[in-house]
Amino acid sequence: xxxxxxxxxxxxxxxxxxxxxxxxxxxxxxxxxxxxxxxxxxxxxxxxxxxxxxxxxxxxxxxxxxxxxxxxxxxxxxxxxxxxxxxxxxxxxxxxxxxxxxxxxxxxxxxxxxxxxxxxxxxxxxxxxxxxxxxxxxxxxxxxxxxxxxxxxxxxxxxxxxxxxxxxxxxxxxxxxxxxxxxxxxxxxxxxxxxxxxxxxxxxxxxxxxxxxxxxxxxxxxxxxxxxxxxxxxxxxxxxxxxxxxxxxxxxxxxxxxxxxxxxxxxxxxxxxxxxxxxxxxxxxxxxxxxxxxxxxxxxxxxxxxxxxxxxxxxxxxxxxxxxxxxxxxxxxxxxxxxxxxxxxxxxxxxxxxxxxxxxxxxxxxxx
Ligand code: SF4
Ligand code: SF4
Numbered sequence: 163x164x165x166x167x168x169x170x171x172x173x174x175x176x177x178x179x180x181x182x183x184x185x186x187x188x189x190x191x192x193x194x195x196x197x198x199x200x201x202x203x204x205x206x207x208x209x210x211x212x213x214x215x216x217x218x219x220x221x222x223x224x225x226x227x228x229x230x231x232x233x234x235x236x237x238x239x240x241x242x243x244x245x246x247x248x249x250x251x252x253x254x255x256x257x258x259x260x261x262x263x264x265x266x267x268x269x270x271x272x273x274x275x276x277x278x279x280x281x282x283x284x285x286x287x288x289x290x291x292x293x294x295x296x297x298x299x300x301x302x303x304x305x306x307x308x309x310x311x312x313x314x315x316x317x318x319x320x321x322x323x324x325x326x327x328x329x330x331x332x333x334x335x336x337x338x339x340x341x342x343x344x345x346x347x348x349x350x351x352x353x354x355x356x357x358x359x360x361x362x363x364x365x366x367x368x369x370x371x372x373x374x375x376x377x378x379x380x381x382x383x384x385x386x387x388x389x390x391x392x393x394x395x396x397x398x399x400x401x402x403x404x405x406x407x408x409x410x411x412x413x414x415x416x417x418x419x420x421x422x423x424x425x426x427x428x429x430x431x432x433x434x435x436x437x438x439x440x441x442x443x444x445x446x447x448x449x450x451x452x453x454x455x456x457x458x459x460x461x462x463x464x465x466x467x468x469x470x471x472x473x474x475x476x477x478x479x480x481x482x483x484x485x486x487x488x489x490x491x492x493x494x495x496x497x498x499x500x501x502x503x504x505x506x507x508x509x510x511x512x513x514x515x516x517x518x519x520x521x522x523x524x525x526x527x528x529x530x
Pocket of ligand 2: 374377392
């Protein structure tokens with residue numbers, strides 16, 4: 163395989179500041195505090211497999227590929243064909259969990275039907291919570307928020323995972339990368355609720371509401387009312403962020419309370435930490451169709467920057483840091499997700515670093 167140093171030509175003062183975590187390949191001598199992230203520009207099925215093979219994993223055992231089938235109406239989710247050579251080579255199963263909010267992905271039968279409609283037809287699918295959830299104690303892990311976490315019961319049935327993630331914005335988490343995919347993606351609906359609880363959105367410019375009821379109809383907790391103007395009952399809200407994704411006028415946004423924001427991020431990272439700690443896994447992020455909203459949105463928000471490529475790593479923190487940096491570079495902005503979705507996701511990386519999930523320092527090696 164021909165590998166080439168990812169060259170940066172004409173770095174501006176801004177980009178020099180942005181990529182303090184990235185080191186040049188010539189300065190990389192296998193240091194323990196620097197992780198390797200492979201990068202490939204062209205997004206093709208063959209290149210997904212090429213990236214995976216760069217990680218030099220063996221394909222024995224039962225392998226789950228964790229991905230997202232895309233919400234009904236969403237056009238930004240990743241084309242399943244991209245994973246075809248990978249699925250054939252690894253003989254893996256696509257895995258996912260049901261969501262909290264109303265929609266096609268809430269119940270297993272409808273979730274599977276939607277996956278098939280979206281073209282996920284050429285490999286087996288396992289909805290991990292289809293037979294319930296499993297409580298995993300976190301004793302000795304040094305976590306702040308959880309004594310146990312609730313994952314889909316079938317999570318434990320796999321020997322290892324390939325975490326295959328569409329890297330894009332997210333209304334509550336700032337961005338959704340590998341950490342987010344693990345955190346919400348393996349949690350049962352009860353685990354998702356445990357992460358979201360107390361994190362409710364705010365309503366901006368309620369006088370602009372046109373009374374379409376889209377938020378009310380999609381709220382799983384009956385926490386919204388449009389009688390006499392849009393209001394939210396914060397005693398009922400479970401913080402699922404569905405209204406943020408569903409309002410066509412974008413009247414909802416994550417509540418800008420610093421403590422609440424970091425608490426949600428810490429909860430998210432702690433869920434990811436437990437899954438990461440228990441099972442071996444490697445990571446592939448695809449940087450395409452990057453909009454401010456995630457693939458749970460039934461609308462397809464316009465991407466705010468062009469497609470960038472794909473990255474792969476054995477280090478969950480390094481891959482999300484590298485993905486963030488590549489988007490920041492493309493968007494010429496220090497924090498593109500803060501700018502585009504009103505929420506910075508960087509505290510995810512801060513807390514993952516604190517928990518020792520990997521390195522933020524990395525070397526980016528381009529594969530041709
Ligand atoms: S008000 Fe919004 S965030 Fe709260 S439960 Fe309803 S849809 Fe979810
Ligand atoms: S989705 Fe937005 S515009 Fe429609 S009723 Fe809810 S707040 Fe109003």
